[in-house]
Amino acid sequence: xxxxxxxxxxxxxxxxxxxxxxxxxxxxxxxxxxxxxxxxxxxxxxxxxxxxxxxxxxxxxxxxxxxxxxxxxxxxxxxxxxxxxxxxxxxxxxxxxxxxxxxxxxxxxxxxxxxxxxxxxxxxxxxxxxxxxxxxxxxxxxxxxxxxxxxxxxxxxxxxxxxxxxxxxxxxxxxxxxxxxxxxxxxxxxxxxxxxxxxxxxxxxxxxxxxxxxxxxxxxxxxxxxxxxxxxxxxxxxxxxxxxxxxxxxxxxxxxxxxxxxxxxxxxxxxxxxxxxxxxxxxxxxxxxxxxxxxxxxxxxxxxxxxxxxxxx
Numbered sequence: 001x002x003x004x005x006x007x008x009x010x011x012x013x014x015x016x017x018x019x020x021x022x023x024x025x026x027x028x029x030x031x032x033x034x035x036x037x038x039x040x041x042x043x044x045x046x047x048x049x050x051x052x053x054x055x056x057x058x059x060x061x062x063x064x065x066x067x068x069x070x071x072x073x074x075x076x077x078x079x080x081x082x083x084x085x086x087x088x089x090x091x092x093x094x095x096x097x098x099x100x101x102x103x104x105x106x107x108x109x110x111x112x113x114x115x116x117x118x119x120x121x122x123x124x125x126x127x128x129x130x131x132x133x134x135x136x137x138x139x140x141x142x143x144x145x146x147x148x149x150x151x152x153x154x155x156x157x158x159x160x161x162x163x164x165x166x167x168x169x170x171x172x173x174x175x176x177x178x179x180x181x182x183x184x185x186x187x188x189x190x191x192x193x194x195x196x197x198x199x200x201x202x203x204x205x206x207x208x209x210x211x212x213x214x215x216x217x218x219x220x221x222x223x224x225x226x227x228x229x230x231x232x233x234x235x236x237x238x239x240x241x242x243x244x245x246x247x248x249x250x251x252x253x254x255x256x257x258x259x260x261x262x263x264x265x266x267x268x269x270x271x272x273x274x275x276x277x278x279x280x281x282x283x284x285x286x287x288x289x290x291x292x293x294x295x296x297x298x299x300x301x302x303x304x305x306x307x308x309x310x311x312x313x
Contacts (some may be wrong), residue, residue, distance in 0.1 A: 023274055026157030032221035041075045044311050045208030046220040048254070049078035049107040049285045050303075052095070055299045064091060065098050072102045074304055080107030080287040082151075082185040085141050102271055107285035108189050108225055108251050111138040111150035118172045119155035121166035121203050131173060135180040135188075142186045149187045151225055152177075157203040166203060171216045178219035189225035189250050190214070191268055194233040205234055211245040224248050229290065239276055244281065262306040 059070035138150045192210045193199045210224045255264030263270035290300030
């Protein structure tokens with residue numbers, strides 16, 4: 001084990017030299033039994049949020065609590081879990097307790113993301129009832145996990161219905177959902193997605209479109225999650241769109257393009273974006289919803305080093 005730790009420190013030192021600002025990772029004085037614990041480097045300036053399982057190779061564990069602790073030990077102060085609703089109630093409660101103990105935030109969990117169905121754009125009674133039932137289920141998950149945000153995809157567009165009628169239907173359905181979410185203090189974040197590379201046929205694709213819908217719904221429980229990977233593909237113009245829609249943006253997703261891997265692996269200038277958000281006083285989560293450009297432990301080390309580099313503004 002000691003040799004493994006020395007090898008890990010040596011690797012991170014090499015990665016840090018390449019990134020200039022990678023953290024020094026040291027053995028803690030009192031490691032907890034059954035897990036590999038490292039002494040905290042400085043916390044990141046912003047709340048970059050790895051998925052709970054992003055560093056399973058370095059943490060040498062599949063247990064969500066070990067994985068959350070490992071993220072904290074590297075300086076991250078948030079995590080996200082798209083599959084939170086699919087976990088057992090016991091694990092949901094364990095995750096919530098550990099995050100509270102460590103003072104970490106939880107990014108939006110996925111409440112509804114059906115890419116093949118027209119849902120929010122219709123008036124069909126059975127689909128409206130499905131959305132109502134989902135909102136109640138989301139509220140129950142939020143109560144158990146202390147989650148503040150739930151992610152929603154507005155589904156496919158309807159080829160047989162004028163776009164403006166679909167927009168009006170989406171606004172009406174979102175207002176209906178907001179009536180359930182507002183008393184619980186749960187924020188539904190709408191995610192515009194690209195149709196060129198990943199999700200053809202979807203209704204919500206652009207930040208200005210999402211902004212107009214949120215303004216029309218006019219609820220504190222209906223906001224935007226700005227996925228910068230998707231928006232780089234769809235429309236670019238990332239900083240001006242963040243500025244224009246800032247009042248309606250509650251969270252961010254990260255990923256470079258092309259490839260949807262860690263910052264520095266593609267064309268997006270994440271250092272400038274992070275500096276901009278820091279200067280704006282943004283205090284929400286930035287979910288690291290991306291892959292790794294390298295496999296295994298080397299890829300996980302590269303992710304940490306990349307965020308240290310981009311955080312050095």
